[in-house]
Amino acid sequence: MPSERSIAIDAQLVERYILELGAIGAHSGTGVWRTVYSPEWVTAAAQYETWAVEAGLEARRDAVGNVWAKLPGSESGKAIVSGSHIDTQKPGGRYDGALGALAALIALKALREQFGMPRRTLEAVALCEEEGSRFPTAGFWGSRAIVGRINPGDPNHIKGYDGETIAEAMRAVGLDPDRAAEACRDDIEAFVELHIEQGPVLEHAGVPVAIVDAITGIRHTEVKLTGEQNHAGAFPMDLRRDPMAGFAEITSGLIDHAHRLGRPAVTTIGRCTPYPNAPAVVPQSVTFTIDARHPDLEKRRALYATHEALIKEVAARRGLGVEMRTLFDHEPSLSAPELLRVLGEAAAEQNIRTLTMASGAGHDSQQMAEIAKVAMIFVRSKDGRSHTPEEFSSIEDIVLGVRLLAEGLYKLAYA
Amino acid sequence: MPSERSIAIDAQLVERYILELGAIGAHSGTGVWRTVYSPEWVTAAAQYETWAVEAGLEARRDAVGNVWAKLPGSESGKAIVSGSHIDTQKPGGRYDGALGALAALIALKALREQFGMPRRTLEAVALCEEEGSRFPTAGFWGSRAIVGRINPGDPNHIKGYDGETIAEAMRAVGLDPDRAAEACRDDIEAFVELHIEQGPVLEHAGVPVAIVDAITGIRHTEVKLTGEQNHAGAFPMDLRRDPMAGFAEITSGLIDHAHRLGRPAVTTIGRCTPYPNAPAVVPQSVTFTIDARHPDLEKRRALYATHEALIKEVAARRGLGVEMRTLFDHEPSLSAPELLRVLGEAAAEQNIRTLTMASGAGHDSQQMAEIAKVAMIFVRSKDGRSHTPEEFSSIEDIVLGVRLLAEGLYKLAYA
Secondary structure (H helix, E strand, C coil), rough: CCCCCCCCCCCCHHHHHHHHHHHHEEECEEEECCCCCHHHHHHHHHHHHHHHCCCCCEEEEECCEEEEEEEECCCCCCCEEEECCCCCCCCCCCCCCCHHHHHHHHHHHHHHHCCCCCCCEEEEEEEEECCCCCCCCCCCHHHHHHHCCCCCCCHHCCCCCCEEEEEHHHCCCCCCCHHHHHHCCEEEEEEEEEEECCHHHHHHHHEECCCCEEECCEEEEEEECCCCCCCCCCCHHHHHHCCCHHHHHHHHHHHHHHHHCCCCEECCCCCCEEEECCCCCEEEEEEEEEEEEECCCHHHHHHHHHHHHHHHHHHCCCEEEEEEEEEEEECCCEEEHHHHHHHHHHHHCHHHEEEEEEEEECCCHHHHHCEEEEEEEEEHHHHHCCCEEEECCCCHHHHHHHHHHHHHHHHCCCC | CCCCCCCCCCHHHHHHHHHHHHCCCCCCEECCCCCCCHHHHHHHHHHHHHHHCCCCCCCCCCCCCCCCEECCCCCCEEEEEEEEEECCCEEEEEEHHHHHHHHHHHHHHHHHHHCCCCCCCEEEEEEECCCCCCCCCCCCCCHHHHHHHCCCHHHHHCCCCCCCCCCHHHHCCCCCHHHHHHCCCCCCCEEEEEEEECCCCHHHHHEEEEEEECCCCCEEEEEECCCCCEEECCCCHHCCCCHHHHHHHHHHHHHHHHHCCCCEEECCCCCCEEECCCCEEEEEEEEEEEEEEEEHHHHHHHEEEEEEEEHHHHHHHHCCCCEEEEEEEEEEECCCCHHHHHHHHHHHHHHEEEEEEEEEECHHHHHHHHCCEEEEEEEEECCHHHCCCCCCCCCHHHHHHHHHHHHHHHHHCCC
């Protein structure tokens, strides 16, 4: 049932913030290169803080450099938080991460201007190093700090692509790595993250905005098939033990299986290394990775069991050795039913067309789920593109997403 | 019908020659590392020359360093030649190439000692740089020189793995690269090459020796399949254009097709390079090579046509771009029916069990076929191994092979 209340979101302000933040670290036309603790990141964090203060919010940095903007509530109790990260890929675009940090700021600004002080404390946050684009093993650094998943030894052990430690990089921007644990929070009730979809589901469905009910579970498995290296000319087909033949059969099997399961199951073989990788040699071995994802715990288990059974069956039948190694395995992160209900009601009342979907990509929300109820809002991505300067979402879609976020936050913090 | 004549082959001499030549450049236990124009090659060529002189043959080097050992005939006319190469892989074994050069020497020695001067001139030859292991584009260098396939500019243009030109390497061992064309011969009637099989066909058949009726035709094709690079999590299976899926289907199809055709058809996918080759990315492209061989001209054409049709069909159905590039294409080289008949009769008369097969690997005989009738004799390889220190053929099998060679040469030059 449409509501009489409608929170006004200033489309021009949204566009200005996106372009001005995107100009900090601008790269390759519409791209952005803004890695954590770089001069560009320092400038962007300061800009975010400036805008927060302009919006009448209480700004502060935490011990790892996340920028917080607070609209204090009249009641005590845990905070309602929204935000995302402002670090990027090398280069990424203007939207991945940045849009969620700005959306939170714009929503809080609009709520304060249109409704005054909330009942519950609201906070916007600009997180850091979600991408792991400067420190490959430090993905979700900002949100991990908030949920207490940084160990005391981490800052001195985590190294960047250029060889420096994250502790050195922190010191260079005035942060004390020994105090990283102080970023930890235990007073957050809910975290609602707006993000671009990074996929084509909304575009194909012709819908501007999605409510995300889960972040998919993901497992990376490395498989090595070993056969017998032989001369490509002198060895008859019927006497070969060819790991490339096994690899091809397994790859087709895994991909076809995901197709048959249908959305949201996905299986990707993105990496493959034959040895010795020579045109005239039947390979000794083929090593490849499987990226397999499903947001449903039970279906995910079944997916992986099917994979293992197929790999073992093909290897045994073809006389190939097989080694399997799980590189990582992240359980699905389910959105809080209460937040899904609130966002669903807000969308219905505001007449915002949404669909409900799982996120196939990882997000800071997964980390925040350790200490808070979480949910996400997705905004339609042009051609499903992300991690590229070409990523794009229209201002119309973005405004709908920000309005849905603001309506949800209103229900959580004012109603 | 068994013959009363039987040429005695001295097994101890055979073994001594193999071990002494294998000791020059000995590497990794039973391996040999003896690249063309290296100090080891110089020593080996000199040793071959010494043995030739000891055997009562007229020894000489030609303009590229091939070592010739001549047993002049009483009649004029073109020569009957046998031999193979004495350069090796890095490391190779004691048998690939070297065995054929030694077999020719031993056969001529036995013929001279047991039957005196032949009617037709006989020659043994130790060829150089068949493998292309020092100069990758100079494979079959020695036999190419003999048949006139070295262009005047080649020596200064062909570079080794270490950056030096083959002209520089020739000068370093006292050869004048400007005179390479002088190695050219137009007075060879027949070339019979003994070689290890390098495959498991004889071993599986339980037969010591083969008569080779053809060297297979071979084509290397590079195929690039291009799809759409996407996020492995955010892009549903049904919207992907995944070149890895196309690659897997094509690879299975090509390999299965060769299996169904049966021997001697072979198809190998030995090299595969996805881009960007990252676990969480649906690849942009997969580039791979196809090594496909068949000794029959018509079946070979059909094999390649089937490959192209399958690749195009899969690419079109999956919405993938496809680029195909022929890296090289060598026609099959057929053995001369007359030589096959002579060797077949010799085997029958000497009660040597043989089978007739095509060679799946390339050999100097392919080059020699430009100017002479050719045929080959294969000796059983343990486990079908070659291009490795582990390659091995038993002295019993080798003596049978050398005896068959000597009997064949007798028929061609004495009878």
